[in-house]
Amino acid sequence: MTLKEMIYHRKSCRSFTGKPVDAEMIEKILSFEPKPLYPEIKVRMDIVPRSQVKCICPWTTPQVIAIYSEETEGYLENIGFLFQQMDLYLQTLGLGVCWLGMGRMNPKTAPGVADMKFVIMLAFGHPKGSQLRHDLKGFKRKSMEQITDMSDPGLEPARLAPSAVNSQPWFFTHEGNTIHLYCAKKGSRLDIGIALAHLYVANEASFRFLRVETPQKLPDHVYIGSVTL
Ligand SMILES: Cc1cc2nc3c(=O)[nH]c(=O)nc-3n(C[C@H](O)[C@H](O)[C@H](O)COP(=O)(O)O)c2cc1C
Numbered sequence: 001m002t003l004k005e006m007i008y009h010r011k012s013c014r015s016f017t018g019k020p021v022d023a024e025m026i027e028k029i030l031s032f033e034p035k036p037l038y039p040e041i042k043v044r045m046d047i048v049p050r051s052q053v054k055c056i057c058p059w060t061t062p063q064v065i066a067i068y069s070e071e072t073e074g075y076l077e078n079i080g081f082l083f084q085q086m087d088l089y090l091q092t093l094g095l096g097v098c099w100l101g102m103g104r105m106n107p108k109t110a111p112g113v114a115d116m117k118f119v120i121m122l123a124f125g126h127p128k129g130s131q132l133r134h135d136l137k138g139f140k141r142k143s144m145e146q147i148t149d150m151s152d153p154g155l156e157p158a159r160l161a162p163s164a165v166n167s168q169p170w171f172f173t174h175e176g177n178t179i180h181l182y183c184a185k186k187g188s189r190l191d192i193g194i195a196l197a198h199l200y201v202a203n204e205a206s207f208r209f210l211r212v213e214t215p216q217k218l219p220d221h222v223y224i225g226s227v228t229l
Pocket of ligand 1: 057098099101103161164191
């Protein structure tokens with residue numbers, strides 16, 4: 001399956017065999033190069049053993065991807081954008097994956113990264129049994145009407161994007177060919193980056209991201225940026 005096809009089948013995995021992912025697969029993961037939203041922001045990922053992680057979740061994977069970033073304007077959208085491409089990629093390799101907002105690095109066992117902020121991690125590993133969704137009925141998501149000022153099939157990949165506690169904090173407005181993207185005031189910008197990643201993967205050749213100087217205000221929302229698809 002391609003990354004684009006995976007948008008319509010992916011699912012967070014919380015059930016794993018416990019078998020570590022082998023060196024050949026790790027090599028593939030390390031050589032995957034997702035596109036950044038803000039190329040100037042420094043980002044780092046480390047594949048670390050679970051012993052370096054603190055998490056109260058009831059399930060576990062032997063390895064996780066620990067994600068670090070420079071903490072500058074746009075860094076959360078950038079991380080969501082980059083690592084949602086990774087979420088899709090890992091699943092095309094037949095692995096299970098789950099964003100892990102609950103996870104922290106264990107200060108006693110993790111070496112720490114100078115000058116960068118730990119942002120979030122992705123748990124990944126061999127899934128127990130079949131992992132993917134067969135069809136769209138398996139997605140619990142807001143309706144198109146709830147996330148945009150105008151029904152637009154081009155926004156379907158964003159509608160299906162995962163988000164922390166399935167909050168789906170995104171809202172889209174249209175102005176000609178340009179689509180403006182807003183985040184609910186209490187929402188996470190990381191989730192917005194994730195939705196943007198789905199729009200990019202679904203429109204790889206034509207996707208453009210920009211920020212307009214004086215965006216229209218939307219009550220209880222923050223303007224994040226605009227796209228043409
Ligand atoms: C930023 C982020 C953080 C998340 N943190 C957790 C977590 O700590 N534990 C967990 O079980 N799921 C976590 N999830 C998974 C979401 O609950 C899940 O994506 C959402 O419910 C939609 O389901 P789906 O990914 O299967 O489509 C997280 C997802 C995102 C995007």
